Amino acid sequence: MIETARTILAEAVNPVSFSGAGLSAESGIATFREPQTGLWAKYDPMKLASPEGFAADPELVIAWYNERRRRAAAAQPNPAHRALAARHDMVHIVQNVDDLLERAGARDVVHLHGSLTRDRCSRCTHRESVDLADPPGLHRCPECHGLMRPDVVWFGESLPRADWTRAETAARAADVFIVIGTSATVYPAAGLIDIARASGASVVVVNVEPGGAPGTQLTGPAAEIVPQLLR
Numbered sequence: 001m002i003e004t005a006r007t008i009l010a011e012a013v014n015p016v017s018f019s020g021a022g023l024s025a026e027s028g029i030a031t032f033r034e035p036q037t038g039l040w041a042k043y044d045p046m047k048l049a050s051p052e053g054f055a056a057d058p059e060l061v062i063a064w065y066n067e068r069r070r071r072a073a074a075a076q077p078n079p080a081h082r083a084l085a086a087r088h089d090m091v092h093i094v095q096n097v098d099d100l101l102e103r104a105g106a107r108d109v110v111h112l113h114g115s116l117t118r119d120r121c122s123r124c125t126h127r128e129s130v131d132l133a134d135p136p137g138l139h140r141c142p143e144c145h146g147l148m149r150p151d152v153v154w155f156g157e158s159l160p161r162a163d164w165t166r167a168e169t170a171a172r173a174a175d176v177f178i179v180i181g182t183s184a185t186v187y188p189a190a191g192l193i194d195i196a197r198a199s200g201a202s203v204v205v206v207n208v209e210p211g212g213a214p215g216t217q218l219t220g221p222a223a224e225i226v227p228q229l230l231r
């Protein structure tokens with residue numbers, strides 16, 4: 001299958017990548033499907049990653065994000081991040097909020113769901129960059145005194161318009177859409193696969209689990225498959 005996919009890619013004029021938590025799994029960053037480990041095992045990410053969760057217990061939500069920030073800071077880009085980052089001809093659309101693709105050298109990354117590397121005010125447009133290795137605790141906006149929160153998209157929140165537009169445009173223009181390490185369950189992000197296919201793109205799926213989104217299936221870990229696919 002890898003040869004079929006490599007042929008498809010060799011002929012591609014406008015390949016685009018679309019990835020989820022599986023891209024960073026081999027860097028040691030837990031995916032959403034895995035049960036949260038340790039302290040967080042008793043919490044539901046769907047609740048913590050929501051405005052309701054933050055309103056109910058802002059300290060807990062900030063502690064969860066800061067734990068994830070520290071893990072992201074300690075993690076290293078894996079060979080899949082590096083193979084993607086080397087392809088400056090490709091737009092990389094990610095659902096992940098870590099910065100491993102950027103740390104691998106990628107320049108054109110579209111974060112559909114925001115980034116752990118920034119905080120934003122829950123009331124005004126004030127934003128701050130965050131040192132993932134040493135993130136601040138719960139604190140207030142210096143401009144309006146609103147609570148600062150991670151600059152990520154929570155469940156029930158709409159995606160940043162500019163990022164969505166860039167991703168949708170890229171999916172429509174793609175002739176090959178490489179779907180890496182995602183369960184394709186969260187919308188509207190997962191809808192990009194249908195948009196790409198409807199616009200005539202060939203879909204190549206890299207996932208440890210067979211099945212999932214229809215397309216050329218490359219079953220195996222991203223850190224092994226993606227470098228072979230893109231070399």
Ligand code: BV8
Pocket residue numbers: 019020021022023025026031032033034049095096097113114152153154155156157158159180181182183184185186187188189206207208209220221222223
């Ligand atoms: C919106 C940022 C509306 C935060 C994330 C019912 C109730 C409430 C809401 C909804 C509902 N039905 C639908 C919705 C909408 C909801 C949604 O889709 N829910 C789903 C669960 C049904 N969507 C939203 O709420 C979105 N907003 O709709 O707003 C609106 C509209 C207009 C105006 C106002 C409002 C916002 C969704 C964004 C949520 N934020 N992340 C944070 O990270 O903390 S989502 C988060 O979960 C990720 O970003 C990602 O998108 C998703 C997890 O998916 P994956 O990345 O795929 O990870 P997962 O663990 O699921 O899968 C890993 C895959 O990798 C697996 O397939 C596995 O096999 C594979 N894998 C593992 N290891 C490897 C591997 N593959 C290769 N190699 C490996 N080594």
Ligand code: ZN
Pocket residue numbers: 121122123124125126141142143144145146
């Ligand atoms: Zn503010």
